[in-house]
Amino acid sequence: MKNINVNFNLNGEDISIDCEPAKTLLDLIRDDLGLKGIKRGCEIGECGACTVIMNGEAVASCMVLAPQTEGANIITVEGLTSDDSLHPIQTAFIKKGAVQCGFCTPGMILSAKVLLDNNPAPTRKEIRIAIAGNVCRCTGYKQIVDAIEYAAELMK
């Protein structure tokens, strides 16, 4: 099968890579580009563990073919800050005990970022709706909602 050249921006860096079309964006980011923040979960778009921000919107990277990202702007959890410091959402997750096993955390944080970018002072209901596509099997949802509420405070 013919490889496809794909050009996109990942966490502020321009990427140009030849990839097999049968790869999803999830495969490309984890396996070829080595960023392991996003997780391979259900691979049918139900769990949200592979969430990335694509052109400002939360999308499931397991449901995007890698060559479909041509020209797109992608942000993963690794790209939340440009240095080693934590993003306020990350600080809030730690402070509020919102991380248990951690598998859902990167996706949760990215969904939270999209919410807070568009709505800096969300209600708890708006927060719950924003993370409805991210499953946490430790069922620590209350702490996660607390953390996002706290992150909104920190980001004021």
Add this chain to the structure above:
Amino acid sequence: MLPEFNFKRPETLREALKDYSSENYKLIAGGTDMIVEMRKEKDIDYDILDISGLGELKGIKKEKSKIYIGALTTFSDVFTSAVITKEAPLLKEAVRNAGSLQIRNRGTIGGNICNASPAADSVPALVALDAEVNLVSSDGERTLKLDEFITWPYDTDIKEDEILKSISFKPAEYTGYHFYKLGRREALAVSRMNVAVLLNIKNGIIESAVISPGSVMPTPGRVNEAERLAEGNKPSGELFEKAGVKVSEIMIEQSGIRWSTEYKKPVIEQMVKRALIFAAGIKT
């Protein structure tokens, strides 16, 4: 990794139509159904034509009293559209809880229609709005009624070289609407059943009623018998109960008694009743 295939991303609709008519391609748009399907297979015997970048098939516009939704318009774009919010809030409600935010940001209205799942959330609402599908191929364009376009679960009347260009409808005349979705939970649930209703009530009398259920009949469509029953009458809980019972009768007539009938019959009756009560804005 998915099974192997070749991939092409045409720049224009014209180029896409040419590729599509000459090679063994399947189309991908948002991918939220296609990728799940591809993942089930070990090998696939087709290549992929990615139409997700075709701007010509995106966006919502009002033209000569008709609303046109480009086939590649995402659920999220339908949900946030000012035109849809004003002219077709029924459709806005129908897409509100389709999949998850991640899916609504990628999944397209055209994909939802062409995949023709009986549980598609947009379809009952669009059928209630008497929507048409506008198809295009290298040979020209044709327009079909949406309820005639979907011929069977997961099957449509689309020809091999045709691409769905847009969905169009005239804003309906109504005084109330409701979309009732029943899923196993609120978020990320495939509709077990759903129903879209429109009511036009003048001087306390139902002038016209539209009842369009999903995942109830083998193909989407309005239940005229139940609509006639409601029309010409004063809205009431008893009347809407009868309309619900009529829908379940027609369901059994069309789908036969199935393993799920014991559950579906009383539930669709209540769903129709409740949707009509909401649309009529009455208390019971």
